[in-house]
Structures are given as structure tokens and as C-alpha cells.
Amino acid sequence: TIDAGRLWDSLHETAAFGACEGGGINRLTLTDDDKRVRDWFRRTVEALGCTVTIDEVGNMFARRPGRRDDLLPIAIGSHLDTQPTGGKFDGILGVLAGVEILRTFHDTGYVTNAPIEIINWTNEEGTRFAPAMLCSGVFAGVFDPEFAWSRTDRDGIRFDAALEGIGYKGSAKAGDHRLGAVFELHIEQGPILEAEEVQIGVVTGVQGARWYDLRLNGNTGHTGATPMRLRRNALVGASQVVLAVDGIAGEFGPDAVASVGRLDVSPNSRNVVPGEVFLTVDLRHPDDGVLEAMARAFEGRLAGIRERYGLEMDLTPIWKNPAVRFASELVDCVQAGADQAGFSHRRMVSGAGHDAAYLARVAPTTMIFVPCLGGISHNVAESTTREECAAGAQVLLNAVIAHDNT
Amino acid sequence: TIDAGRLWDSLHETAAFGACEGGGINRLTLTDDDKRVRDWFRRTVEALGCTVTIDEVGNMFARRPGRRDDLLPIAIGSHLDTQPTGGKFDGILGVLAGVEILRTFHDTGYVTNAPIEIINWTNEEGTRFAPAMLCSGVFAGVFDPEFAWSRTDRDGIRFDAALEGIGYKGSAKAGDHRLGAVFELHIEQGPILEAEEVQIGVVTGVQGARWYDLRLNGNTGHTGATPMRLRRNALVGASQVVLAVDGIAGEFGPDAVASVGRLDVSPNSRNVVPGEVFLTVDLRHPDDGVLEAMARAFEGRLAGIRERYGLEMDLTPIWKNPAVRFASELVDCVQAGADQAGFSHRRMVSGAGHDAAYLARVAPTTMIFVPCLGGISHNVAESTTREECAAGAQVLLNAVIAHDNT
Numbered sequence A, B: 001t002i003d004a005g006r007l008w009d010s011l012h013e014t015a016a017f018g019a020c021e022g023g024g025i026n027r028l029t030l031t032d033d034d035k036r037v038r039d040w041f042r043r044t045v046e047a048l049g050c051t052v053t054i055d056e057v058g059n060m061f062a063r064r065p066g067r068r069d070d071l072l073p074i075a076i077g078s079h080l081d082t083q084p085t086g087g088k089f090d091g092i093l094g095v096l097a098g099v100e101i102l103r104t105f106h107d108t109g110y111v112t113n114a115p116i117e118i119i120n121w122t123n124e125e126g127t128r129f130a131p132a133m134l135c136s137g138v139f140a141g142v143f144d145p146e147f148a149w150s151r152t153d154r155d156g157i158r159f160d161a162a163l164e165g166i167g168y169k170g171s172a173k174a175g176d177h178r179l180g181a182v183f184e185l186h187i188e189q190g191p192i193l194e195a196e197e198v199q200i201g202v203v204t205g206v207q208g209a210r211w212y213d214l215r216l217n218g219n220t221g222h223t224g225a226t227p228m229r230l231r232r233n234a235l236v237g238a239s240q241v242v243l244a245v246d247g248i249a250g251e252f253g254p255d256a257v258a259s260v261g262r263l264d265v266s267p268n269s270r271n272v273v274p275g276e277v278f279l280t281v282d283l284r285h286p287d288d289g290v291l292e293a294m295a296r297a298f299e300g301r302l303a304g305i306r307e308r309y310g311l312e313m314d315l316t317p318i319w320k321n322p323a324v325r326f327a328s329e330l331v332d333c334v335q336a337g338a339d340q341a342g343f344s345h346r347r348m349v350s351g352a353g354h355d356a357a358y359l360a361r362v363a364p365t366t367m368i369f370v371p372c373l374g375g376i377s378h379n380v381a382e383s384t385t386r387e388e389c390a391a392g393a394q395v396l397l398n399a400v401i402a403h404d405n406t
């Protein structure tokens, strides 16, 4: 059994690296604070008898030998970077639960059949260097290492310079070794488990997502002096787009979600009819066919709004991520692990993207969710209890042992 | 007859004070550039034999004696301050046409019966110090001088400190003298004259306006992980508000205008369901009764949206300006002046607020509009031709002489 207090203490010990106001963490990838938590991770796992390998994009692999070195390793991993106003759990729980499992094995002298790898993936959040899940993506062959190295932050600093700057550019080629199974424990980042008072989410996959940028152009004008019939109001058109996007989710069943998260008005002045709006669209569904239909419905709706309001529209698709189905044998291990520990559980599809979504392309993969208060994440108010963290780590341990014994 | 070339040259000479990229002017009120154009104005009118009085809020009065000093002065005025990305005509044309009329009188030795005052009103734009039309408002008794002095800009600089800083805090009490008639020449700031190919707008009044601030609060959430049924999306509610406001205009006839000019989303991130929106509402109509009905329709519509989306809403009325009817004898002088010069004209209500709207409370007042390209103002692209400016100044001169002779 894992030690709830010890896991909780580790979460709080490492939360000091980049601690920010409100009890959260500001630990952008490849900053000094990221170096400090990486150093802590390396020190801690080496003291537990692991060998640490770092690859060319900074992914860290802490390997504990198993009884049989001919077996592919079982990976437990997530990320230690955070949003600028991030919480103490998003990503971090998935790595530190791995450390807690190492400690449990160490204390009890338990030796697995397969080697165990605890992994810290670089730049999951994508805030400093876009896109998100960059280096699990490199590991899985979704991106080239050169692409990752060339990413720049707002200050024009390149990813590779920042990586060398903190001393974490390793010599291992990314994706140089295969993984036999991948388990990622994560907070849900949504309100479902809390609303249904369920302790464990048995994650069967990750829904597909389409992201778009949309720019609408009309005419500015004085709000007092421009008659309605002579207007081409970009914000009125944009409002129709927001409602169309929201409405599309309703048309494709309870699993569809569709959102405009960002909307910028120009010139954004009280007495000027808006001439330009920039907005972003995010469509998701667990079924790629349905997602494709949602995308087509959205594009059709746009055409109608463009005509009705005489606006120019410039639509740019910027992300197209297919739905992922996790490996059913691992999903079963997770469910059995929850039953074994006596935790309530439900099967669910991850609403958010995760490192596991890319890793599923190259290895049998699954995830475990624990509830988070109000579904809030990417926020210093992100909150998960000691017991919830421990429950997730226990199910992770049970699932890993179950898989190791098959 | 006024000299089209000389007026045009003055417009371009003074456009150097605060000239900004794109051919416009950035001359916020009470800045060094405002001081430079004020100094130019004083020098120029003094050379034409005027006495300049400055009041306690910086309004400048250039007085040319008439034959009979027992008559109240005929005022010609507007403002020399601009928006941060303002054009060369908004406000400025109304003051410089006055200077051109002084020059015409001077060159021809014409002496009016009543004294003539060319006036530069301080802070019409209201960008640096809110609200707009501040010092014509003080002159008309709408605001106390103390209120004007206490206004602060973004950097915390008080109006009175800025006024003293450029040496334009005069000793005359604001509103210390009465005006016999007020004429303001202005660009239309709307598209009607251009669309109808009419040269002169004979302005019969200013429509009423209501301004509101509205804050909508819902819940943030991850766009991927938050099911539609658990959302309280502030941007979806705000979009309904934008459409309700736009729709209300349509319900109250072709003279009604209704707009949301500003809208800010929070946190405004691609994969976060918007938790908060701030927006501004601007309702206008030439008839106060209709405007009141529009305001009631708007507030009723809000209540429906609040309930439907479970949002919190905080509505703050911030400006309530009644409709203004100009003095019919002056309106007739303007129309006769346009006929006399052979310009096409149409009666119209000003869509925008102007210094004249406040002055109409204390003196017979009217306005003259000239077309502006595409109805564009508050923009460096603001454009009115040499001939259009000259036509407006000629009608102004004709109307002033006609009124002076009644």
C-alpha cells in the first residue's frame, strides 16, 4: 500500500519550486524552477536505486530494473511543468505518484518482472513553448526533435537554448526505446467525478479535438452616427458564431463539447461599432466521425453568418487531433485495481489532451483520473485532497502490479 | 466668401502639432501638443485683432468686437483636442472655420452687429479625462468646475494639474457670460451625407443616449473536460446580449441605434470556458420617449438571458443624455445659408454627442455637418475634402451673417 502522507508531503515539498501567490505554482517549462524540480526528481529517484536517462528534448526516464530485463518497461509518467498560474496537481501528481510507488517497492523490497520507468515529459503545458504535449509528441514520433528545438518563447528564446541553459539536454535520442505499457495518473480537470461523487475515473481514451482561429472583418463606425442598415458589425457576426458553436454541441449528443474560449474585439471602444473580431473555436468529441460532422456543421453555419452580415471571414484550422482509444487490457487492469482497493469508479473519456494521448500511438497506454474541486485546473485554486491523491496512486500501483503479473 | 485654400492650409499647418503615423493626429487634451495648438490659436486670433479670454477649465474665447457691444456675442466653436488615433477634422474644422471667418472679416473690413467669439472647448473627446464634452458641460452648468478639475488620467494626473502644467488655467469663471447664438461646424462622423451625396447636413438636434456597463459572471472550466450541461458560459450569455442589443434597434424604427462597442473576455484562453465578460452598451434615439422604451426593452431582455444561462449580471447605467432640439431660427439660418451658396442639403439629427449639445441648454444653438469619407472618424483615416471643408465654412459664414442681420 502506498503512504498517503508521504505522497502528500512530496507534493508540497516540490510545490516550493515556483510557488506563487494563492497557493499555486508558476513553473513554466525549462525555467530555473523547472531545473530545481528536475534536480529534486533526479536526486530522489537515484537515492531509490534508479538510473536516470535524459533524452535530447529533456524527457527524464528513471529506470528501476525488474527481474527480467528482456521485458519492455512499464512506464508511469506525466509532467512537472505548470501553467503560469497553475495548481499543485496537474501533471505533478502523475510523476510523484510514480516516485511514491518506487518508495513503496524500495521499502518492501518488491521487485517487478518488467523494469519500471518513472517519466517526466518536457513541456506538456505548452504555455512557454507551443504546442502542448510537445516532448511526449517527439517521443511518439508526432514531432521531430528539430521542431521542438526551434520553438521560441515570447522573449524569442529558443527551446534548445533554454534546455541547454538548465543543463537538461540529454544525449539519448528521443523515442530510442520502446515502452511495454504506459500509465498516467492525472486530475480530471473537469467536474464529472465530483458531481457524481465517484472516486476514480477509469479512462478509456481521449476525445478528438479540432481547433480553429477565426477572424471576422466588417466596418467600424460611430455608434451614434451609423444607422443600423449601413453597419457591418463584426461583433454581431461573432456573437452569432459563439452561439452557433455552443448550439452545435447540443446537436451532437451529450458527449459533444464546443467552445469559443478567446474573443478579441477591435477597436474595442464604447462608441465605435466593432470592425474586427478575432476568436478561437474548440470542438471535441470521442468519436472522430461525429467530430468530423461537427466540424462540417460549424463551417456551414459560418457561411450563413458571413452572408447574413456581409462580413469577411478568415478561418484557419490550427489543430486536428484524432480521438484515442486506450489499450483495453490496461483499462481492465485499472478497473480491477480500483475494485481491489474498494474505490467507486466510472469509465470515462478524457476531455483534455494529455501526454498519454500521444504515447498511445507507440505503446499500450491508459490513464487514471481523480476528482478535482469544482473541475477547476490551470488555476491556483486547483484542489484535490490527500485522500483523493492517495486513492489515485493506490489504483496506479494496483494496476501496474496486475499488468506486471499478466 | 471664405478662402478654401487658406482654410485647408490652416488645417494642415496645425495638424503638425501631434501629427501621428498614417496622416492623423494624436493630440490628447492638455498635453504639450494641445498647448502648441492652443498657442497657435491664440497668436493667430490676436493678430486678427481679437481679445483672448481663458476660463478656469481652459476654454478659450477669442472675441472680435461688433458694432453694438450691447448685443450678446455670436459664438463659433468646437474643439482642438483629438482621439489618440484621431483625424485632422473632428472638432478642428469647427474652430479653424471660425478662424477663416475672422480672416475673411479682417480682409474685407466687415464688422458684424454683435461681437463674434471663436471658441476652443477643452476636452471634448474625453479620452484622457472622462467624460466627453467636459468643459462645454462646465460652461453650460452640467458639471461643476471642481468635478472637471478632479478628473484623473490613466497615470493618475489630475485635470487641474495638467491644465496648470500647460499654462491654460485662466481666471475667468466658466459660464460667466451669456452667448446670443452658438454655431458648431463638424464632420458628420456617419455615412448618411456621403451615401446620399448631399453636401450639407442641416442639424436639427442631437439624439438622446444611454450608456451602460455590464459584467456577466459564470464559471470557468476546461473546454475539453466540462460537459455542456455543467457550464455557465459567460461569453454565450454575452453573445445573447450583443444580439439582443442589436435586435432592439430594429424594433424601434430606422432612427434607433444600439451597439455593444467593447467586450472583454476573461480568462480569454483558447481552452478555458469563459467565466467572466465585461461589455458596454450604447442606446440612442432622437426621441426621449422611444429611448426610454428601448432602455426598458433592453433591461427586460437581460433578465431573460440571466435566467436562461444561470449567470450573475451587474448592470451599471453610466450616462443618460436627453435628446436635444436645436433653435429653429438658427436651423433656418443654416438652411438659408446652404441655399444661398447653392449646396445640396438635408435636415438631420446628430448621431454623436457634441459640445453644441450641452451649449443648447444655455443658448440658442445649432450645428452644420459636412460629409466624411465612409463615415469614418476617431481614426487616422478620417477624411474630408478641401471643397467639403470650404462648403461647410461658407454655410457657417452665411448663417452667422444672416443671424447677425435679424
Ligand SMILES: NC(=O)NCCC(=O)O
Residues within 6 Å of the ligand: A132, A189, A351, A352, A353, A354, B224, B271
Ligand atoms: N491537459 C490539458 O490541459 N491539455 C492541454 C490541451 C487541451 O486543451 O486539451
Ligand SMILES: NC(=O)NCCC(=O)O
Residues within 6 Å of the ligand: A224, A271, B125, B132, B189, B351, B352, B353, B354
Ligand atoms: N462626437 C463624438 O464622438 N462625441 C463623443 C460622444 C459620443 O459618442 O457621442
